Amino acid sequence: MLRHSHTLLGAMALSSLALAAPAQADTLNIGVMGELASFDTSQVSGGVWESQVLMDVYEGLVKKNPEGEAIPGMATDWDISEDGQTYTFHLRDDAKWSDGEPVTAEDFVFGWQHLLDPASASKYAYLLYPIQNAEAVNSGEKPLDALGVESLDDGKTLKVTLNAPTPYFPQLLTHYTAYPLPKHAVEEYGKQWVKMDNIVTNGAFTPTEWVSQSRISVAKNPEYYDADDVSLDGVNYFNTEDRNAGISRFRAGELDVLREYPSSRYQWLKDNLPEATHLSPMLGSYYYVLNTRDGRPTADKRVRKALNLVARRKVLSEQIMAGSFKDAYSLVPPGTSHYDVQHMDGVEGDYAKRLAKAKQLIKEAGYGPDHPLQLKLRYNTSDEHKKIAIAMAAMWKPLGVEVEMTNAEATVHYQTIQEGDFDVARAGWIADYNDAENFLTLLRGGVGNNYGDYDNAEYDTLLDQAASTQDLDKREALLEKAENTALDDYALVPLLYYVTRNLVNPEITGWQDNAEDDHPSRWVKFHDGD
Amino acid sequence: MLSYTLKRLLTAIPTLLIVITISFFLMRVAPGGPFDGERQLPPEIEANLKAAYHLDEPLPQQYLRYMGNLLQGDFGPSFKYKDFSVTELIAQGFPVSLEIGGLAILLALLIGLPLGIIAALRRNTMIDYTVMGTALAGIAVPNFVIAPILALVFGVLLAWLPAGGWNGGALPNLVLPVIALSIQQIAYIARMMRASMIEVLGSHYIRTARAKGLSERQVIWRHAIRPALLPVTSYLGPAIAGIITGSVVIEQIFGIPGIGRYFVQAALNRDYTLVMGTVVFYGALIVLMNLLVDLLYSALDPQIRYDD
Numbered sequence: 001m002l003r004h005s006h007t008l009l010g011a012m013a014l015s016s017l018a019l020a021a022p023a024q025a026d027t028l029n030i031g032v033m034g035e036l037a038s039f040d041t042s043q044v045s046g047g048v049w050e051s052q053v054l055m056d057v058y059e060g061l062v063k064k065n066p067e068g069e070a071i072p073g074m075a076t077d078w079d080i081s082e083d084g085q086t087y088t089f090h091l092r093d094d095a096k097w098s099d100g101e102p103v104t105a106e107d108f109v110f111g112w113q114h115l116l117d118p119a120s121a122s123k124y125a126y127l128l129y130p131i132q133n134a135e136a137v138n139s140g141e142k143p144l145d146a147l148g149v150e151s152l153d154d155g156k157t158l159k160v161t162l163n164a165p166t167p168y169f170p171q172l173l174t175h176y177t178a179y180p181l182p183k184h185a186v187e188e189y190g191k192q193w194v195k196m197d198n199i200v201t202n203g204a205f206t207p208t209e210w211v212s213q214s215r216i217s218v219a220k221n222p223e224y225y226d227a228d229d230v231s232l233d234g235v236n237y238f239n240t241e242d243r244n245a246g247i248s249r250f251r252a253g254e255l256d257v258l259r260e261y262p263s264s265r266y267q268w269l270k271d272n273l274p275e276a277t278h279l280s281p282m283l284g285s286y287y288y289v290l291n292t293r294d295g296r297p298t299a300d301k302r303v304r305k306a307l308n309l310v311a312r313r314k315v316l317s318e319q320i321m322a323g324s325f326k327d328a329y330s331l332v333p334p335g336t337s338h339y340d341v342q343h344m345d346g347v348e349g350d351y352a353k354r355l356a357k358a359k360q361l362i363k364e365a366g367y368g369p370d371h372p373l374q375l376k377l378r379y380n381t382s383d384e385h386k387k388i389a390i391a392m393a394a395m396w397k398p399l400g401v402e403v404e405m406t407n408a409e410a411t412v413h414y415q416t417i418q419e420g421d422f423d424v425a426r427a428g429w430i431a432d433y434n435d436a437e438n439f440l441t442l443l444r445g446g447v448g449n450n451y452g453d454y455d456n457a458e459y460d461t462l463l464d465q466a467a468s469t470q471d472l473d474k475r476e477a478l479l480e481k482a483e484n485t486a487l488d489d490y491a492l493v494p495l496l497y498y499v500t501r502n503l504v505n506p507e508i509t510g511w512q513d514n515a516e517d518d519h520p521s522r523w524v525k526f527h528d529g530d
Numbered sequence: 531m532l533s534y535t536l537k538r539l540l541t542a543i544p545t546l547l548i549v550i551t552i553s554f555f556l557m558r559v560a561p562g563g564p565f566d567g568e569r570q571l572p573p574e575i576e577a578n579l580k581a582a583y584h585l586d587e588p589l590p591q592q593y594l595r596y597m598g599n600l601l602q603g604d605f606g607p608s609f610k611y612k613d614f615s616v617t618e619l620i621a622q623g624f625p626v627s628l629e630i631g632g633l634a635i636l637l638a639l640l641i642g643l644p645l646g647i648i649a650a651l652r653r654n655t656m657i658d659y660t661v662m663g664t665a666l667a668g669i670a671v672p673n674f675v676i677a678p679i680l681a682l683v684f685g686v687l688l689a690w691l692p693a694g695g696w697n698g699g700a701l702p703n704l705v706l707p708v709i710a711l712s713i714q715q716i717a718y719i720a721r722m723m724r725a726s727m728i729e730v731l732g733s734h735y736i737r738t739a740r741a742k743g744l745s746e747r748q749v750i751w752r753h754a755i756r757p758a759l760l761p762v763t764s765y766l767g768p769a770i771a772g773i774i775t776g777s778v779v780i781e782q783i784f785g786i787p788g789i790g791r792y793f794v795q796a797a798l799n800r801d802y803t804l805v806m807g808t809v810v811f812y813g814a815l816i817v818l819m820n821l822l823v824d825l826l827y828s829a830l831d832p833q834i835r836y837d838d
Contacts, residue, residue, distance in 0.1 A: 035611060126571075210613075254693060411567070
């Protein structure tokens with residue numbers, strides 16, 4: 001396996017280099033699935049590949065350990081007020097930007113204000129809405145300095161005021177929207193501060209080169225407070241959109257890590273590269289939206305239940321997807337913190353019984369051979385989605401259901417289903433932060449991502465109650481009850497839980513599977529590395 | 531000739547304007563916008579995005595704004611790759627595509643032309659059948675099949691060459707993409723050259739040349755090859771424009787930072803400014819290549835003259 005960036009050059013070049021350079025750099029080569037939108041975290045478009053780069057070069061108040069758990073980062077510790085609405089973060093003394101300037105609370109205030117500035121037009125600004133006045137600032141109704149963040153003690157302390165107790169707030173702070181921005185650099189260079197010559201970052205690495213659409217290179221940041229404990233000298237992120245080509249590059253030793261290998265290759269990889277092939281549960285749900293708008297057949301609960309009863313999720317996960325997904329019976333995936341997985345009723349077990357029950361429900365709903373149930377199923381174009389759609393249509397066929405399948409590229413797909421022109425539609429959700437609320441909002445009345453327009457007052461009330469509950473156990477009970485309400489209503493067809501799929505060079509340590517698929521390179525070491 | 535060239539360049543301006551205008555409005559008519567995605571955005575964020583990119587203005591105003599900027603040579607910022615302007619993206623990617631595409635065309639000519647000529651001279655022999663059979667296979671097998679096979683065989687199994695990556699255009703990184711890109715072109719050029727050679731060899735002036743007692747070598751080199759090159763030349767114009775603007779397949783499989791992927795990705799992402807940038811660039815290149823081909827024509831065929 002490749003561990004030295006120089007290996008890319010031919011054998012001859014290598015031997016001459018080896019003579020010239022006695023100590024070779026430990027460089028990690030990662031194949032990521034797409035191109036970073038920007039080093040300005042307010043401009044990021046939300047790909048997993050983007051957070052991989054950003055978490056290596058920036059560090060928030062809280063960061064992730066190899067297991068994906070939140071641990072103190074730029075803040076050494078924090079105090080939470082009685083009412084759970086005020087957080088006081090104490091910043092570490094030795095926190096520095098890569099140009100040696102200190103990281104201050106002012107940089108956090110500046111970064112968060114920049115993110116929520118309407119002029120920044122940040123797509124993910126809403127993730128910081130738990131902060132007081134954030135939404136009003138982002139809507140342009142209040143000035144930037146109305147935001148509930150304050151720098152105290154000459155920038156050593158950051159005080160954050162929230163709208164409501166938000167137990168997952170520290171989790172949220174690991175997201176790139178909560179990173180600081182180098183105020184001094186932005187003031188000096190304006191919009192050009194992100195250019196390679198000007199950029200400064202506060203993470204374990206700092207960007208050195210960006211060949212658009214091909215490679216981003218970062219080098220170890222000597223000013224990082226924990227630099228002595230960072231083993232790698234640098235990381236290259238190769239834009240590897242063609243993931244089958246990525247597998248070839250991994251096998252050729254050009255990549256140490258390939259993120260998100262194609263699910264269709266799982267069996268082959270497991271058989272041929274067993275030590276390198278990783279697959280583990282991820283905080284993501286793959287489900288079918290059921291359109292509950294008036295006039296749609298799926299507005300009838302009996303129809304929704306019947307469609308759920310005959311969905312054979314094990315067949316999907318084990319046969320159609322060859323083990324590269326897990327079968328799902330709920331919306332909130334396993335691994336969610338402070339949450340037990342719920343279970344939709346009656347959708348597992350004796351298939352013949354389920355089928356009989358479903359047939360009866362369809363009949364009761366008024367459908368039969370003379371008046372078959374016709375469903376418009378929409379999915380966004382991809383081989384995976386197509387396979388699943390065909391399988392689902394086949395599973396529903398014994399009920400006399402006639403499925404009309406329509407696929408469209410993602411942009412068009414989501415616009416169409418937002419407008420409500422469908423009965424059943426493919427959707428997926430990957431958690432932004434590890435909390436059940438992140439998933440349950442998908443069924444809240446009037447929320448944009450609630451494509452099926454599911455509207456249940458009891459459900460919404462439970463979520464409201466949970467939002468104002470500080471006790472984690474009580475909050476968990478409320479959220480679980482909310483999900484059960486929706487599952488009892490067969491509000492959607494849960495199908496699969498996502499899994500993380502990575503190829504990892506067995507020579508490296510400090511790279512661990514975790515449910516959020518976050519792998520800071522800061523912890524990675526080559527086996528024989530010092 | 532000079533005035534002809536100038537005239538052609540002047541008429542290119544309205545052509546490009548029409549192309550730009552049609553593309554501008556077609557892009558806006560396409561369903562979905564640059565910021566639609568899996569996640570529905572809160573309305574205030576959508577409004578911020580629209581305002582930041584002037585998408586909240588009436589379409590004619592957006593058009594005038596775009597044309598105004600374009601006249602000043604400003605293609606605008608990419609909607610998707612936000613740390614780069616469209617000009618920077620094209621300026622960074624085009625030399626790469628030009629290098630790979632140029633080498634591929636060169637290789638295709640060096641191999642394709644002789645193969646076509648030999649096949650024509652050995653018409654209906656085993657050599658002809660072999661060359662043309664191989665060429666047919668070359669055309670039939672798409673490069674998204676050839677490229678991964680090349681990467682697998684030479685990059686993984688034999689480990690002679692890198693399976694991907696650009697590495698600043700180092701020679702080992704160039705070999706596989708150039709081969710993958712040229713195979714189809716070799717096949718096209720060989721077939722075209724063969725057909726045109728056969729036609730020329732059957733013409734009256736070749737018969738005359740032979741009747742004069744010229745040797746076969748002289749007949750072919752002096753009288754047959756030049757006119758036979760004409761169809762290949764007219765094919766080369768658009769082919770070169772196409773190939774040096776990159777190939778999304780080759781770029782993605784080998785991880786090459788060319789501009790080919792922008793044509794596809796920008797359209798899928800509804801990255802309006804980048805789509806327009808690539809359209810203008812490609813349009814101008816096509817106009818230019820066609821002009822060059824026409825000028826080359828007159829050099830190859832004395833019957834064609836561009837006088838006023």
